Amino acid sequence: MARRIVDLTGKRFGKLVVVEVAGRDKHKRVTWKCLCDCGNEVVIRSNNLRTGNSESCGCEKWAKNKTVRNLTGEKFGRLVVLERDNSITGKVYWICKCECSNQTTVWMGHLVTGHTKSCGCLKNEQKNTVPKRSSAKTQRWSVYIRNINGNKCMLCGASENLHAHHLDSYLENEERRFDIDNGVCLCQRCHWKFHRRYGFGNAKAEDFHEFAGLPPYERDLIEIIDVDEALKGRKPKWFKEALEMSEEPTDLGRVVKLILNAKNLGDLKEASFYLNRFVERSKQK
Structure with missing residues (x-):
């Protein structure tokens, strides 16, 4: 006998107000469409609402993460950090001034790892001073x-x-x-x-x-990201070549599906397997 659904419509859970039943997930559990105080709509399972696991659309988590390391005044290579760029949401970006007087906006990860050390002037100078590799x-x-x-x-x-x-x-x-x-x-x-x-x-x-x-699947993750980018029209060279040589890119379709629906490490490993099989089969065409 099916269990009776407890109606949560109109109830508030943290920043979320339940609007209506959304349906059931793949495990047959009831899901609800909720409206967050920030204006976003999100679909959440009943148990996550009642246990307090979900109290916002994700904006609450982002707000907590705003207490990131303050880089203001720090120097990275030729760049001095002026202030955080609050116009960009998601990743944390900083507005920096280069020794050459140019200003540039850089992702925090690229600053602290040393990936970006200038506004681009350093790379231009190196092009003129480094001998040709030929x-x-x-x-x-x-x-x-x-x-x-x-x-x-x-x-x-x-x-x-x-x-x-x-x-x-x-x-x-x-x-x-x-x-x-x-x-x-x-x-x-x-x-x-x-x-x-x-x-x-x-x-x-x-x-x-x-x-x-x-592990090999983790080294493949960068290519998996590029498959996702390829869907948006930014195809890397290896992807273009493989796609042109492959008449039936079924494996690529599986990769994309696994990426978009990845729930755990196993899904990413499986995506890596199909990605490599796709590339290998393309070489044989």
């Missing part, structure tokens, strides 16, 4: 690194599209540019995933060792 000396170093690694990617074992990766950044470590102990062999895909996670131009050896120690 030099004969660079090429010899690159060939040597690939050879001593058996012409295989150290992370996935691939033997095609190989790159010689500098453990300590080529840009910031002039004395180690041609050090044979400062290089590892990576395939194009793994090389790209590393730099998408740790940035370009200021990576360190410890970053690579951390990356190499991650």
Whole structure:
């Protein structure tokens, strides 16, 4: 016999007022459409309302998280933090003044990790002072690194599209540019995933060792994010190539579905599996 639904319509739970029954979730539990004091509508299960697990649409949690580290006055590379940019919601951004007098807005994560050190002027200067990587000396170093690694990617074992990766950044470590102990062999895909996670131009050896120690599915997460971006029209190169070569991108569809509905680590591992199978099948087309 079905249990009688306790009508919660009109009742208040924290910042939420119940508007109407929304239906049932995949586990057949009753859900309610609620209106938050901030104006957002959200669908929440009965038990989460009654136990106090959900008392807002999420804005309450965001308000608590506003007590983030105050970076005002701190210096990161060439940037001095002036104030927080409150016009951007979600991630925390800071307005900074560069030594060259330009102002720029930077995500907090990029500041504290050293990913962003200037308004862009530092990168422009480095372009003019760093020797071209196409030099004969660079090429010899690159060939040597690939050879001593058996012409295989150290992370996935691939033997095609190989790159010689500098453990300590080529840009910031002039004395180690041609050090044979400062290089590892990576395939194009793994090389790209590393730099998408740790940035370009200021990576360190410890970053690579951390990356190499991650489980494969976690290294794939950066590509999973790009699948999501691809849906919005910002297709990365690897995605375009794979999509063009694949006649039936079923696995990609599964990846997208798993990302959008991910509930736990298992879902992300499964997304990683289908993503890799999609790429491998595309190569065989």
